[in-house]
Amino acid sequence: MRLPPRLWALGAALLVLPAVAVTGCDSTPPPPPPESRAGHPDRGARLIAEYGCGSCHTVPGVRQADGLVGPPLTRFGARSYIAGELPNNADNLRRWISDPQSVEPGTAMPNLGVGAIDAQDIAAYLYTLD
Template sequence: MIRASLLLLPVLFAACDGEPPAHLRVAGGDPARGRAVALEYGCGACHVIPGVRGAVSWAGPPLTEWARRGYLAGHLPNSPENLIAWLRDPQAIAPGSAMPNLGLSEAEARDTAAYLFTLGAGRVPQVPAGLPLGPKEAGPREEPRIRPRA
Protein backbone atom coordinates (compact mmCIF):
# COMPACT_ATOMS: atom_id res chain seq x y z
CA MET A 1 0.00 0.00 0.00
CA ILE A 2 2.70 2.45 1.04
CA ARG A 3 4.77 1.34 -1.92
CA ALA A 4 1.88 1.94 -4.30
CA SER A 5 1.45 5.52 -3.09
CA LEU A 6 5.20 6.14 -3.38
CA LEU A 7 4.94 5.16 -7.03
CA LEU A 8 2.38 7.91 -7.49
CA LEU A 9 4.69 10.63 -6.15
CA PRO A 10 6.52 11.37 -9.43
CA VAL A 11 3.14 11.58 -11.15
CA LEU A 12 1.92 14.16 -8.64
CA PHE A 13 5.05 16.27 -9.01
CA ALA A 14 5.10 15.97 -12.78
CA ALA A 15 1.58 17.37 -12.86
CA CYS A 16 2.95 20.76 -11.77
CA ASP A 17 5.61 20.90 -14.47
CA GLY A 18 5.48 21.01 -18.24
CA GLU A 19 4.92 23.56 -20.93
CA PRO A 20 5.34 27.14 -19.66
CA PRO A 21 2.92 29.88 -20.81
CA ALA A 22 4.01 31.99 -23.80
CA HIS A 23 5.71 34.79 -21.84
CA LEU A 24 7.98 32.27 -20.07
CA ARG A 25 8.97 30.23 -23.12
CA VAL A 26 12.65 30.37 -24.05
CA ALA A 27 13.06 30.58 -27.83
CA GLY A 28 15.47 27.88 -28.98
CA GLY A 29 15.96 26.50 -25.46
CA ASP A 30 15.97 22.74 -24.92
CA PRO A 31 14.78 21.83 -21.40
CA ALA A 32 16.23 18.31 -21.50
CA ARG A 33 19.67 19.66 -22.35
CA GLY A 34 19.26 22.38 -19.71
CA ARG A 35 18.72 19.77 -17.06
CA ALA A 36 21.96 18.09 -18.13
CA VAL A 37 23.75 21.48 -18.00
CA ALA A 38 22.53 22.05 -14.43
CA LEU A 39 23.96 18.67 -13.45
CA GLU A 40 27.23 19.20 -15.31
CA TYR A 41 27.90 22.67 -13.83
CA GLY A 42 27.09 21.57 -10.29
CA CYS A 43 24.25 24.03 -9.69
CA GLY A 44 23.06 21.52 -7.10
CA ALA A 45 26.02 22.40 -4.89
CA CYS A 46 24.04 25.52 -3.95
CA HIS A 47 20.44 24.97 -5.06
CA VAL A 48 17.51 22.63 -4.65
CA ILE A 49 16.45 21.85 -8.24
CA PRO A 50 13.70 19.27 -8.77
CA GLY A 51 14.64 16.72 -11.41
CA VAL A 52 18.40 17.32 -11.14
CA ARG A 53 20.23 14.51 -9.40
CA GLY A 54 21.93 15.58 -6.17
CA ALA A 55 20.59 19.16 -6.34
CA VAL A 56 19.57 19.34 -2.70
CA SER A 57 21.67 22.17 -1.27
CA TRP A 58 20.20 25.14 0.58
CA ALA A 59 23.30 27.34 0.27
CA GLY A 60 21.43 29.46 -2.31
CA PRO A 61 17.69 29.94 -2.85
CA PRO A 62 15.71 26.83 -3.86
CA LEU A 63 14.68 26.85 -7.54
CA THR A 64 11.52 24.81 -6.95
CA GLU A 65 8.50 25.94 -9.01
CA TRP A 66 10.75 28.47 -10.69
CA ALA A 67 8.10 29.42 -13.28
CA ARG A 68 5.98 30.88 -10.48
CA ARG A 69 8.69 33.21 -9.22
CA GLY A 70 7.95 36.91 -9.81
CA TYR A 71 11.44 38.31 -9.30
CA LEU A 72 14.97 37.19 -9.94
CA ALA A 73 17.76 38.05 -7.52
CA GLY A 74 15.22 40.17 -5.66
CA HIS A 75 14.74 42.94 -8.22
CA LEU A 76 14.60 41.84 -11.87
CA PRO A 77 11.30 40.59 -13.31
CA ASN A 78 11.62 36.83 -13.79
CA SER A 79 11.58 36.76 -17.60
CA PRO A 80 13.50 34.47 -20.00
CA GLU A 81 15.84 37.34 -21.04
CA ASN A 82 16.68 38.26 -17.44
CA LEU A 83 17.20 34.66 -16.38
CA ILE A 84 19.54 33.98 -19.32
CA ALA A 85 21.51 37.14 -18.49
CA TRP A 86 21.71 36.08 -14.85
CA LEU A 87 22.94 32.58 -15.67
CA ARG A 88 25.63 33.94 -17.96
CA ASP A 89 26.88 36.66 -15.64
CA PRO A 90 25.33 36.88 -12.17
CA GLN A 91 28.17 39.12 -10.96
CA ALA A 92 27.19 41.81 -13.49
CA ILE A 93 23.66 41.91 -12.05
CA ALA A 94 24.47 41.46 -8.37
CA PRO A 95 28.14 42.30 -7.80
CA GLY A 96 29.51 40.37 -4.85
CA SER A 97 26.67 37.81 -4.92
CA ALA A 98 27.62 34.38 -3.61
CA MET A 99 26.65 32.95 -7.01
CA PRO A 100 29.83 32.82 -9.08
CA ASN A 101 30.06 33.28 -12.84
CA LEU A 102 30.19 29.70 -14.05
CA GLY A 103 31.02 30.43 -17.69
CA LEU A 104 27.83 29.12 -19.30
CA SER A 105 27.63 29.71 -23.04
CA GLU A 106 24.62 31.53 -24.48
CA ALA A 107 23.17 28.18 -25.64
CA GLU A 108 23.78 26.51 -22.26
CA ALA A 109 22.13 29.43 -20.43
CA ARG A 110 19.12 29.24 -22.80
CA ASP A 111 18.71 25.52 -22.27
CA THR A 112 19.04 25.85 -18.49
CA ALA A 113 16.49 28.69 -18.44
CA ALA A 114 14.14 26.56 -20.56
CA TYR A 115 14.43 23.76 -18.00
CA LEU A 116 13.90 26.02 -14.98
CA PHE A 117 10.75 27.50 -16.53
CA THR A 118 9.20 24.03 -16.79
CA LEU A 119 9.30 23.78 -12.97
CA GLY A 120 5.86 24.66 -11.64
CA ALA A 121 4.78 25.80 -15.12
CA GLY A 122 1.39 24.16 -14.71
CA ARG A 123 0.65 26.44 -11.78
CA VAL A 124 1.67 29.84 -13.14
CA PRO A 125 -0.93 32.50 -12.40
CA GLN A 126 -2.03 34.32 -15.53
CA VAL A 127 -0.15 37.56 -14.92
CA PRO A 128 2.99 38.64 -16.80
CA ALA A 129 6.33 37.99 -15.12
CA GLY A 130 7.34 40.61 -12.64
CA LEU A 131 3.91 42.05 -11.90
CA PRO A 132 2.80 41.80 -8.31
CA LEU A 133 -0.09 39.42 -7.73
CA GLY A 134 -3.53 40.76 -6.97
CA PRO A 135 -5.23 39.89 -3.67
CA LYS A 136 -6.92 36.72 -5.00
CA GLU A 137 -4.27 35.60 -7.52
CA ALA A 138 -1.87 33.82 -5.21
CA GLY A 139 -4.40 31.12 -4.35
CA PRO A 140 -6.43 30.71 -1.20
CA ARG A 141 -4.53 31.97 1.80
CA GLU A 142 -6.72 33.46 4.46
CA GLU A 143 -5.21 35.71 7.10
CA PRO A 144 -4.96 33.65 10.25
CA ARG A 145 -7.52 34.74 12.80
CA ILE A 146 -6.07 35.67 16.13
CA ARG A 147 -8.42 34.70 18.87
CA PRO A 148 -8.39 36.81 22.01
CA ARG A 149 -7.53 34.73 25.04
CA ALA A 150 -10.43 33.81 27.21
Template sequence: MPMRGAAAVGACAALLVGGCGKTGGGPTAIAGADPGQGRRVIERVGCGACHVIPGVRWPQSRVGPSLEGFGRRALIAGRFPNTADTLALWVRDAPALSPGTGMPAIPLTEQEARDVAAYLYTLDAR
Protein backbone atom coordinates in the same frame (compact mmCIF):
# COMPACT_ATOMS: atom_id res chain seq x y z
CA MET B 1 -21.91 57.31 -21.06
CA PRO B 2 -21.98 55.84 -17.51
CA MET B 3 -22.19 52.34 -19.01
CA ARG B 4 -19.04 52.94 -21.06
CA GLY B 5 -17.19 54.14 -17.93
CA ALA B 6 -18.35 51.09 -15.98
CA ALA B 7 -17.18 48.82 -18.79
CA ALA B 8 -13.76 50.46 -18.78
CA VAL B 9 -13.46 50.12 -15.01
CA GLY B 10 -14.54 46.49 -15.26
CA ALA B 11 -11.99 45.77 -17.99
CA CYS B 12 -9.20 47.39 -15.96
CA ALA B 13 -10.20 45.45 -12.86
CA ALA B 14 -10.21 42.19 -14.81
CA LEU B 15 -6.71 42.90 -16.09
CA LEU B 16 -5.42 43.75 -12.63
CA VAL B 17 -6.98 40.72 -10.96
CA GLY B 18 -5.84 38.46 -13.79
CA GLY B 19 -2.27 39.56 -13.19
CA CYS B 20 -2.52 38.60 -9.52
CA GLY B 21 -3.36 34.94 -10.03
CA LYS B 22 0.20 33.99 -10.78
CA THR B 23 3.24 35.51 -9.13
CA GLY B 24 4.43 36.70 -12.53
CA GLY B 25 6.51 33.86 -13.80
CA GLY B 26 8.63 33.47 -16.83
CA PRO B 27 7.76 32.33 -20.32
CA THR B 28 6.55 28.78 -20.74
CA ALA B 29 9.03 28.18 -23.57
CA ILE B 30 12.15 29.83 -24.95
CA ALA B 31 12.60 29.69 -28.73
CA GLY B 32 15.61 27.58 -29.68
CA ALA B 33 16.23 26.36 -26.13
CA ASP B 34 16.14 22.74 -24.95
CA PRO B 35 14.95 22.19 -21.36
CA GLY B 36 16.29 18.61 -21.35
CA GLN B 37 19.72 19.86 -22.33
CA GLY B 38 19.38 22.55 -19.67
CA ARG B 39 18.85 19.89 -16.99
CA ARG B 40 21.98 18.09 -18.19
CA VAL B 41 23.97 21.34 -18.06
CA ILE B 42 22.71 21.96 -14.51
CA GLU B 43 23.90 18.50 -13.50
CA ARG B 44 27.25 18.90 -15.27
CA VAL B 45 28.17 22.25 -13.72
CA GLY B 46 26.87 21.29 -10.28
CA CYS B 47 24.14 23.85 -9.62
CA GLY B 48 22.78 21.42 -7.01
CA ALA B 49 25.85 22.14 -4.89
CA CYS B 50 24.04 25.34 -3.88
CA HIS B 51 20.38 24.87 -4.87
CA VAL B 52 17.56 22.38 -4.45
CA ILE B 53 16.46 21.73 -8.04
CA PRO B 54 13.55 19.37 -8.76
CA GLY B 55 14.42 16.68 -11.29
CA VAL B 56 18.17 17.03 -10.82
CA ARG B 57 20.09 14.21 -9.18
CA TRP B 58 22.88 15.92 -7.35
CA PRO B 59 23.57 16.65 -3.72
CA GLN B 60 20.75 19.05 -2.93
CA SER B 61 22.15 21.95 -0.94
CA ARG B 62 20.47 24.93 0.64
CA VAL B 63 23.29 27.46 0.32
CA GLY B 64 21.33 29.28 -2.38
CA PRO B 65 17.55 29.43 -2.69
CA SER B 66 15.49 26.43 -3.73
CA LEU B 67 14.51 26.60 -7.38
CA GLU B 68 11.24 24.73 -6.85
CA GLY B 69 8.43 26.55 -8.63
CA PHE B 70 10.87 28.88 -10.40
CA GLY B 71 8.62 29.16 -13.45
CA ARG B 72 5.98 30.91 -11.31
CA ARG B 73 8.31 33.56 -9.93
CA ALA B 74 7.95 37.16 -11.04
CA LEU B 75 11.49 38.13 -10.06
CA ILE B 76 14.98 36.70 -10.32
CA ALA B 77 16.92 37.04 -7.05
CA GLY B 78 14.04 39.14 -5.75
CA ARG B 79 15.13 42.07 -7.93
CA PHE B 80 15.05 41.50 -11.68
CA PRO B 81 12.07 40.78 -13.97
CA ASN B 82 11.85 37.06 -14.70
CA THR B 83 12.39 37.21 -18.46
CA ALA B 84 14.27 34.70 -20.62
CA ASP B 85 17.06 37.12 -21.53
CA THR B 86 17.57 38.32 -17.96
CA LEU B 87 17.55 34.77 -16.62
CA ALA B 88 20.08 33.60 -19.22
CA LEU B 89 22.37 36.49 -18.26
CA TRP B 90 21.87 35.79 -14.55
CA VAL B 91 22.75 32.11 -15.03
CA ARG B 92 25.95 33.00 -16.92
CA ASP B 93 27.13 36.08 -15.05
CA ALA B 94 25.04 37.05 -12.03
CA PRO B 95 27.73 39.45 -10.72
CA ALA B 96 27.31 41.54 -13.89
CA LEU B 97 23.71 42.22 -12.84
CA SER B 98 24.29 42.30 -9.10
CA PRO B 99 27.86 42.95 -7.96
CA GLY B 100 28.55 41.24 -4.66
CA THR B 101 25.91 38.53 -5.15
CA GLY B 102 26.64 35.09 -3.77
CA MET B 103 25.79 33.60 -7.17
CA PRO B 104 29.06 33.15 -9.09
CA ALA B 105 29.68 33.64 -12.79
CA ILE B 106 29.33 30.23 -14.46
CA PRO B 107 31.38 29.39 -17.57
CA LEU B 108 28.48 28.64 -19.93
CA THR B 109 27.84 29.45 -23.55
CA GLU B 110 24.87 31.66 -24.35
CA GLN B 111 23.03 28.58 -25.69
CA GLU B 112 23.72 26.60 -22.52
CA ALA B 113 22.42 29.49 -20.42
CA ARG B 114 19.22 29.62 -22.51
CA ASP B 115 18.81 25.85 -22.13
CA VAL B 116 19.22 26.16 -18.35
CA ALA B 117 16.64 28.98 -18.32
CA ALA B 118 14.25 26.81 -20.34
CA TYR B 119 14.61 24.01 -17.77
CA LEU B 120 14.05 26.39 -14.85
CA TYR B 121 10.82 27.56 -16.49
CA THR B 122 9.54 23.97 -16.46
CA LEU B 123 9.68 24.02 -12.66
CA ASP B 124 6.36 25.85 -12.28
CA ALA B 125 4.47 22.60 -11.73
CA ARG B 126 7.00 20.84 -9.51
Protein backbone atom coordinates in the same frame (compact mmCIF):
# COMPACT_ATOMS: atom_id res chain seq x y z
CA MET C 1 -23.92 60.10 23.15
CA ARG C 2 -23.36 62.11 20.01
CA LEU C 3 -19.79 62.50 18.69
CA PRO C 4 -18.49 65.88 17.62
CA PRO C 5 -18.04 66.10 13.80
CA ARG C 6 -14.22 66.15 14.11
CA LEU C 7 -14.14 62.88 16.07
CA TRP C 8 -16.62 61.27 13.70
CA ALA C 9 -14.45 62.23 10.70
CA LEU C 10 -11.34 60.90 12.45
CA GLY C 11 -13.08 57.60 13.23
CA ALA C 12 -14.23 57.25 9.61
CA ALA C 13 -10.68 57.92 8.35
CA LEU C 14 -9.26 55.30 10.70
CA LEU C 15 -11.75 52.73 9.38
CA VAL C 16 -10.75 53.39 5.75
CA LEU C 17 -6.98 53.53 6.38
CA PRO C 18 -6.39 49.72 6.57
CA ALA C 19 -8.11 49.21 3.21
CA VAL C 20 -5.97 51.92 1.61
CA ALA C 21 -2.79 50.45 3.10
CA VAL C 22 -3.56 46.94 1.86
CA THR C 23 -4.52 47.96 -1.67
CA GLY C 24 -1.45 50.19 -1.90
CA CYS C 25 0.69 47.03 -2.13
CA ASP C 26 -1.10 46.05 -5.33
CA SER C 27 -0.61 49.34 -7.16
CA THR C 28 2.16 47.91 -9.36
CA PRO C 29 0.96 45.17 -11.68
CA PRO C 30 2.97 41.96 -11.50
CA PRO C 31 5.38 41.32 -14.35
CA PRO C 32 4.18 39.00 -17.10
CA PRO C 33 4.70 35.29 -16.52
CA PRO C 34 8.09 33.99 -17.58
CA GLU C 35 8.45 32.01 -20.73
CA SER C 36 11.13 30.55 -22.86
CA ARG C 37 10.22 29.39 -26.33
CA ALA C 38 13.85 28.72 -27.12
CA GLY C 39 16.12 26.11 -25.61
CA HIS C 40 16.06 22.44 -24.78
CA PRO C 41 14.83 21.69 -21.24
CA ASP C 42 16.23 18.13 -21.21
CA ARG C 43 19.69 19.40 -22.07
CA GLY C 44 19.22 22.17 -19.49
CA ALA C 45 18.66 19.60 -16.74
CA ARG C 46 21.87 17.82 -17.71
CA LEU C 47 23.76 21.13 -17.77
CA ILE C 48 22.51 22.03 -14.29
CA ALA C 49 24.14 18.81 -13.10
CA GLU C 50 27.34 19.38 -15.12
CA TYR C 51 27.85 22.97 -13.92
CA GLY C 52 27.28 21.84 -10.35
CA CYS C 53 24.30 24.12 -9.69
CA GLY C 54 22.91 21.49 -7.33
CA SER C 55 25.80 21.94 -4.93
CA CYS C 56 24.20 25.25 -3.94
CA HIS C 57 20.57 24.91 -5.06
CA THR C 58 17.83 22.35 -4.71
CA VAL C 59 16.60 21.72 -8.24
CA PRO C 60 13.66 19.35 -8.71
CA GLY C 61 14.25 16.67 -11.31
CA VAL C 62 18.04 16.99 -11.24
CA ARG C 63 19.87 14.15 -9.54
CA GLN C 64 21.85 15.14 -6.45
CA ALA C 65 20.76 18.78 -6.77
CA ASP C 66 19.96 19.27 -3.11
CA GLY C 67 22.18 22.17 -2.07
CA LEU C 68 21.17 24.53 0.69
CA VAL C 69 23.52 27.47 0.06
CA GLY C 70 21.37 29.27 -2.52
CA PRO C 71 17.59 29.36 -2.67
CA PRO C 72 15.73 26.28 -3.85
CA LEU C 73 14.68 26.60 -7.48
CA THR C 74 11.37 24.79 -6.95
CA ARG C 75 8.48 26.43 -8.82
CA PHE C 76 10.94 28.78 -10.50
CA GLY C 77 8.61 29.35 -13.45
CA ALA C 78 5.97 30.76 -11.10
CA ARG C 79 8.25 33.40 -9.57
CA SER C 80 7.99 37.10 -10.30
CA TYR C 81 11.65 38.04 -9.85
CA ILE C 82 15.11 36.61 -10.34
CA ALA C 83 17.38 37.14 -7.32
CA GLY C 84 15.00 39.85 -6.14
CA GLU C 85 16.48 42.10 -8.83
CA LEU C 86 15.10 41.34 -12.29
CA PRO C 87 11.61 40.61 -13.58
CA ASN C 88 11.46 36.90 -14.28
CA ASN C 89 11.64 36.52 -18.05
CA ALA C 90 13.82 34.49 -20.40
CA ASP C 91 16.22 37.30 -21.35
CA ASN C 92 16.84 38.28 -17.73
CA LEU C 93 17.27 34.68 -16.62
CA ARG C 94 19.84 34.00 -19.34
CA ARG C 95 21.68 37.17 -18.26
CA TRP C 96 21.62 36.09 -14.60
CA ILE C 97 22.85 32.58 -15.39
CA SER C 98 25.63 33.83 -17.68
CA ASP C 99 26.91 36.70 -15.54
CA PRO C 100 25.25 37.09 -12.14
CA GLN C 101 27.91 39.53 -10.95
CA SER C 102 26.84 42.04 -13.63
CA VAL C 103 23.33 42.00 -12.19
CA GLU C 104 24.22 42.01 -8.51
CA PRO C 105 27.91 42.71 -7.83
CA GLY C 106 29.15 40.71 -4.87
CA THR C 107 26.35 38.15 -5.00
CA ALA C 108 27.19 34.69 -3.72
CA MET C 109 26.18 33.29 -7.12
CA PRO C 110 29.47 32.68 -8.92
CA ASN C 111 30.15 33.32 -12.57
CA LEU C 112 30.53 29.76 -13.86
CA GLY C 113 31.37 30.71 -17.44
CA VAL C 114 28.00 29.56 -18.77
CA GLY C 115 27.77 30.36 -22.47
CA ALA C 116 24.70 31.74 -24.26
CA ILE C 117 23.37 28.42 -25.58
CA ASP C 118 23.89 26.64 -22.25
CA ALA C 119 22.16 29.51 -20.40
CA GLN C 120 19.24 29.28 -22.83
CA ASP C 121 18.84 25.56 -22.19
CA ILE C 122 19.18 25.92 -18.41
CA ALA C 123 16.54 28.67 -18.50
CA ALA C 124 14.25 26.45 -20.58
CA TYR C 125 14.50 23.74 -17.91
CA LEU C 126 13.92 26.13 -15.00
CA TYR C 127 10.74 27.39 -16.67
CA THR C 128 9.34 23.86 -16.62
CA LEU C 129 9.38 24.13 -12.81
CA ASP C 130 6.06 25.80 -12.13
